[in-house]
Amino acid sequence: MAHPNLKNSSVIEHIRGRGIPLPENDVDTDRIIPARYLKFITFEGLGAYAFYDERFDEQGKPKPHPFNDPKYSGASILVAGTNFGCGSSREHAPQALYRAGIRAIVAPSFAEIFAGNSTAIGMPTVMVNPHHLEALITLVTQNPSTEIQIDLKNKTISTSSGWSCPLEMNEGYRKAFLEGSWDTTAVLLSNIDSIRKKAAELPPLT
Amino acid sequence: MTLLDKVWELHKVATLPNGQDQLFIALHLVHEVTSPQAFQMIEERGLPVLFPERTFATSDHIVPTDSKARPFADPLAEEMMAALERNVKKHGIKAFFPGSGHQGIVHVIGPELGLTRPGITIACGDSHTSSHGAFGALGFGVGTTQIRDILATGTMALSKPKVRRIEVTGKLPRGVYAKDIIMTIIARLGVNGGLGYAYEYAGSAIEALEMEERLTICNMSIEGGARVGYVEPDAKTIQYLRGRPFAPRNIDEVAPYWLSFRSDPNTPYDDRVVIDGNTLEPMVSWGINPGQAIPVSGRIPSPGELPPAERDTAEKAYKHMKFSPGEPIEGKRIDVAFIGSCTNGRITDLREAARIVRNRKKAPHVRAYVVPGSEQVDAQARKEGLDTIFREAGFEWRSPGCSMCLAMNPDRLQGEEICASSSNRNFIGRQGSPRGRTLLMSPAMVAAAAISGEVVDIRKWEI
Secondary structure, eight states, X not given: OOOTTOOOOOOOOEEEEEEEEEOOSSOXXXXXXXXXXXXXXXXXXXXXXXXXXXXXXXXSOBOSOGGGOGGGTTOOEEEEOTTBTBSOOOTXXXXXXXXXXXXXXXXXXXXXXXXXHHHHTTOOEXXXXXXXXXXXXXXHHHOTTOEEEEETTTTEEEETTSOEEEOBOOHHHHHHHHHTOOSTHHHHHTTHHHHHHHHHHSOOOO | OOHHHHHHHHHEEEEOTTSOEEEEXXXXXXXXXXXXXXXXXXXXXTOOOSOGGGEEEEOOSSOOSSOOOSSOSSHHHHXXXXXXHHHHHHHTOEEEOTTSSOOBOHXXXXXXXXXXXXXXXXXXXXXXXGGGGGGTOEEEEOOHXXXXXHHHHSEEEEOOOEEEEEEEESOOOTTOOHHHHHHHHHHXXXXXXXXXXXXXXXXXXXXTSOHXXXXXXXXXXXXXXXXXXXXXXXXXXXXXXXXXXXXXXTHXXXXXXXXTOSOOTXXXXXXXXXXXXXXXXXXXXXXXXXXXXXXXXXXXXXXXXXXXXHHHHHHHHHHHHTOOTTOBSTTOBOSEEEEOHHHHOSHHXXXXXXXXXXXXXXXXXXXXEEOOSBHXXXXXXXXXXXXXXXXXXXXXXXXXXXXXXXXXXXXXXXXXXXXXXXXXXXXXXXXXXXXXXXXXXXXXXXXXXXXXXXXXXXXXXXX
């Protein structure tokens, strides 16, 4: 039985949208959101600070960046290089991207804490091999109006131009999206008796 | 079974419908930056903190290191501090705030309070929670939504990682430290080499390390892509914990249980790596991620010497750092020296740096800071007169916090300053200036760089 105050999260089977390319490896969380924008007690408004130091110079003047480029305005699928989201555990990083309109990220690999944080807020991180990534980057760059569809059920990515490729992802995360259990509190609390039993079995801390 | 298997099985509550494991978290450490939204989420859902007795808080990221007088000069920092004070009071959580004698960087105070111990699971909303693995614990860095889960359920959903055993053989040469071991590992295996793995550090060079040095190694596991890193506990582990405020009084009775958390002798590993400790050198980072590091005697690599996947990042690094391929790293002029952080802000780090600084003066053009990792480290250092040694050399002695490691407080680089730093990340903008440049190295190397005003090879010094 789920806790009465907890609702299950929504089922996410497909993500559709236009792509925004960021073909760089090892994009770290300090780049996604500089630490000085972590000094808020809510996540609201963080979208404005995504990639802030890459998008604006020290006077606040915009610099060339995909997130500033009108071609990609309204895009919701970020297409990036390997080890995306490496660095800190700050959930502010996926929160900032989500609040900037991103609903899924495609990359050859992700830093683990980042992928877990993204899953926890309902933003799938899906992996494709570097060869397919390059093709997708080219498609999106040459034709930013290309629609991308991520199909978590059938593990494929396809585009309105007829291109498609298989995707990989952590099977636990994939199931959580398909079951609508990515908001984990309810799922975890449903085992409350086992939790209490475990707590009693383990040595106390103090 | 590996140590990881044993601790995992012991704390596993259930297998979840999606196939992940539900793991009980024996110790939850909380700080001011990543927790306020989590407390808000549980309150919105009307849920209590399930195990306040397993939850401990401190403030470290945003606290100023010049004056801890309240309210803090930065209203945003003050708001975060006040939110944590409210939350711990409301939920009955023990907290170590400035003035308590135990405030400090969360990964420094866990071990020194004796909360960190072998065979337990530890979570904290900070990626350097891997540090605690030095005691044979499993430390997981988590995000805010997972903090919510741990507050509300005492558990979190996790996929079990593979284990890579990294054996460092031989004996470290003089002037080579734990920091150089982990920087070598990251440089060789890559910043993404540890994805999907926990790192088990072993071998004679690791066994010879003191606990605080093992903390340095495990701390930077995450910089190598491994969320978890650990060392099997031994007599040094027990000795370190003896008499700590929260450690069990009957430590000799508990010791055999703690020491049982070891990998079985012939257990299979998913991967094994051997590194010859005899051949290691002091390491210095030259680029914009911790994998872009070379021995101090080395030259900045040219794109052609790097694997194709690393060339784009290298190009970006040359541009940001204003360094050219083929240049030596030794002799690079520095503007700032920072000794501190959860990687290298412990008493043994400060003692080693003080040994180098003693009876010397910092270079006139260098701003040099020492930021002890905790109030306890601060007090111990003062007792030993280390603060005086640093002050006489022209360093600023600050009060505990994360400080210039991530520049969430007023301590930061200006413009394109170059900082010799004992911290863990050289990402662009990390030290507070979007154009600032970070050279990661051991605290001893930072101390020597502060004296010389440029990157030097500590092995050439008479100490």
